[in-house]
Amino acid sequence: MKTVLLFLMFLLSSSSCKKAEAEDMSISAMKLPSKEKASANDNYAALDAPQKTEDKNIEQKIIKTGNLRFETNDLEATYSQIQSAVKSHNAIIQNDTEGKNYESVFKNITVRVPSKNFDLFLKDISKGVAYFDNKEISSQDVTEEYIDIDARLKAKKVLEVRYLELLKKANKVTEMLEIEKQLSAIREEIEAKEGQLRYMQSQISMSTITIEFYKTVANEGGATISYGSKIWNAIKSGFNGISSFFIGLLTIWPFLIILATGFYFIRKRFKKKTK
Template sequence: MRYIFCLLFFVTLASCSPETKNEVASDHISAITVSGPLEPKPVGELVIPQKIIKQGYLKFETSDLEETYNQIQNAIKKNKGNIQSDSQQKNYNNISRNIIVRVPGQNFDAFLKAISKGVSYFDEKNISSENVTAQYIDLNSRLNTKRKLEARYLEILKKANKISEILEIEQKISTIREEIEAKEGQLKYLESRVSESTISIDFYKTIAQKESIKVSYGSKIWSAIKSGFYSLSEFLISIISIWPFIILFVVLVYFIRKRFKRKKA
């Protein structure tokens, strides 16, 4: 029986991948006789569709901010998306708005087409697609391997009699369970990025020249007043900080003038 077990063990090591060989060799419990390898061989390969992560960034000028926002809102509803963030900003010469939208991956192209209607040209337009199918397959394969390994250790646990053996096997199961949860989290994150695409939209309106001049000069005058006040404050503070040197200078001038007067007398 011992020779049969040794033969099965070495056959298992020879048939496993390098990573699995290390796991089986380190995790083998010598006190328990198990008929069969710790990790069953995969029955067949799963056919997994392409996993593509799509992202986009658009920046363009518009003549009507509210109308453009309504157009984007309609496109979001039509393509079953949602607004992740919405912010506005006003500068000297324009008013801008940034919206970050998430839409289902299959509606990405339709959404881009909808929000691009009426745009004569884009200041910036960046569209990217990242194929993560290989990464997804690798994670899925490693996850299945860990699950099968966990199942085999649970079977071994049922046959264990000694407390030391039970504790050792439970420790192995706990470690494998942590690895399974970590890989499940990575898969869920990858699937979420594939299932929902992110599009950042910057659109702005140029302020009329007269309004821009008023805002610009008003801001410059106020900035100049504040700058003068801060400069005066800094000057006074610097004088206060060197008061000993000022007193010494005054005393020296006094004695020098007094000495010259004596010479003249």
Template sequence: MCSSPSSKNYNYNEGAMDAEVVIEESSSTNGLVSVPAEAKPQKIIKTSYLKFETQDLEKSYSAIISAVKVNNGFVQDDNSNKSYNTITRHLVIRIPTSNFQTAIDAISENVSYFDSKRISAKDVTEEFIDLEARLKAKQTLEKRYLELLNKAKNVKEILEIERELSNIREEIEAKQGRLKYLQDKVSLSTINIEFYKLTSEAPVTTSYGTKMWNAVKGGFNGISVFFLGILYVWPLIVIAGIAIFLLRRWIKKSKK
């Protein structure tokens, strides 16, 4: 807990704060001492991954988009790629959570077989409640420090209180950002869809004449590489030539 920002006593008694906003570490699971909160609706993040083969990419795409529009969703990301014999399209769909299962069923109606179909749900209710409680505590603490700031009597006290306020504000913004992120994931479910089509592209054949010409060019390239290699080692060739010349002279003198 942030202590009083000055050696003076500001009569700032954290124990006098409401039980909900006391943020001293305790034996509770989240480190908060809080009064029992009213039961809140569950916060569930739902996601799905669908993968299937299709014979008509455009027809499948149109069927998916139709199902998305009917369920008030939208396409967040759309990309395509092509490999040797496969054309693939990947969509990231955002759907209101209340229409999540309806959208999955509508998309599935036009698919005879799924290579992969995965649906998951993550309960973030506890994290949501914990963040709200901590946010409320930090906001109350910020208010207390603002009151102390108005009572500060010198520059040192003002600077120390403002430093604490800056730290508290950073924590508040971080918690607000996390809450906003969770709320977005809870209110809009995510569906990843990957569908593909196999193609029958024949490999390019090479004529016999082309193969012969490639072989001739390969021969010339080989000769060029050979002579280039000789140029790289010419000092060794010169040294070897001189050594052979001197050796032969020495042999002739030895015979005489």
């Protein structure tokens, strides 16, 4: 009988020890992951994400841009043609400026057009253009960069969830403060990466085209008027120069009187010596 009682007491003591060890393990689980470990987990998650998407059909992320410059015989007609193309292809005019220099009058327009309509829009605004002074079309593949940022963003969000779970289990104020500090840094990184993705997606979905078209001044008035204007400007400049000369003389009239008086006396004395 004693042997049975001793055996039961041994079983109870061993079970209580195992329970205590389990509690210690649950408490130790509350320790925050080190920054190095969290950063490593973040990097591993970011590296694993692209590998998971290799088997899927990945949509390419292309940023298209265009830069055109050409001469036209009618600024308003060309401008109306561009406006019609903007409406037809659901584009928007982001910037519209005009100006005039010595040789020409010009318009400079920046258009955002849906990437799927990029080629058709270029075709419509190029109608009637004999040749382009400048035509630059570029396509930048940012698929890898986009996937990398997206993967890192997902890893940061997973890490945020882990810290939120730890915050619920934290009992000490110091632990809470440390977790809140880490959460604040993680949320800042999440917002930054989300901003990067939004900007990239905007550039991907809406292409940017800069269009500059101009008309030379000589076409409006002819070469004769241009040379006549130059001659008239030269005459006016000469007249202004003479006027400035006389005005300058008036400002130094006292010195001129002194010089004239001195010259008079010197000449008079010279005449006396010759007699």
